[in-house]
Amino acid sequence: MYPVALSEIIELFEFLPEVERRENLINYSDAAASCGRKEGETYDLEDVRKDEECTDTVGVYVRIEDGDRVHFAIELGPKVQTLTKAMTAILCRGLNGCTAAEIMAVPADFVPRIIGAELVRLRSQTVYYVLGRMKTAVKMFQDRRRAQQA
């Protein structure tokens, strides 16, 4: 159902005590800074924008390798909330290298299993935002490729 790497992260978080869950989320949040573009790398699609649903600009960069293996780089503006930063690092680690079909099939129901009931709030819906942006970028790339092939 979930890609293996994402599944492992979900399983890690799911049974953590609240204090350790928070510590791990902070560690992932710290790691979000390393999810950005790497010097010298080129990308097949760039989707950089500031949406109403998120507090700052989010840039999603997609590179396709080995036919249809998707690799993401994601850059976040400084005002993006901590949970969104954490989810960015989790998703980059959990989805990089998956196929486009695998990414598009990932359901969002894993999010509460990672962040826990205490942190699931109406005002923290941006934790779902990054997954949506990643799927949108993949779909944009697929649509563009189909148009080029037609």
Place this chain on the structure above:
Amino acid sequence: MNPKFSAYATPDILVDTDWLAAHLDSPDIRIVESNEDLLLYDVNHIPGAVHIDWRRDLNDQTTRDYVGPEAFADLCRRHGITPDTTVIFYGDKSNWWACYAFWVFQLFGHTRAKILDGGRDKWEEEGKPLTRAVTSFKASDYPVPAKRDDASHRAYFQQTLAHYEAGKKLVDVRSPKEYSGEVTHMPEYPQEGVLRGGHIPGAKSAPWARAANPDKTFKTREELEAIYAGELGLKTDDDIIAYCRIGERSSHTWFVLKYLLGYSQVRNYDGSWTEWGNMVRTPIEKGA
């Protein structure tokens, strides 16, 4: 004292970042961070600060109400706060939740309380120290307050309805498009369950952000008076209710009106638009 503060109705209700930096180790104060970003305190915070989460610590989720006197006393005890402790509140989002937490402390009569002008953003911007280390304080024996004094600071739906029917002053602090009814949520936020867009009939629009400078500090008294007395025509003895969507932005305006400008009768309608906008057979008004 910061010269800007001396012009306010209650000059010592604010502290500035330099004052706080010089008093971090004072045993008489407790620094409290309250944020919208749920993990921001865990990332780092002002040394010695404790965390009060608006929903977990201040709300009773079952009754959509605030905690009672027992739970408030427990909260203070856990953080080593005594009735003599001066609590300094600060947080993200221009101190929305700091003002909200401050307001809840007033419901329980803890008047030794202040706001850090500029909040977390200004502290960070100035490169002042932040830490991830959590300080534990010896539990206090904070006495259980006799009651929660909602009457002085808080307006319920029925009181707000009567207020509107009497033609008294209502201040809508939401964004202009929320006020007009064009949208039912503020930019960058999810829809929080509101069925209708618009405002309470007769309410004047004064978005909370007009009271804040770009560095998140409060505007000067003169600038604030130009908005609330000049544009809105509020008089210092008016009976005023401020509201937003769930009561946090209006806590900011409540603080400005009551402590910085000295309005004597100001209440925060925390049910706000998520209650009024959904209430059956309750009138609303649309348009700017």
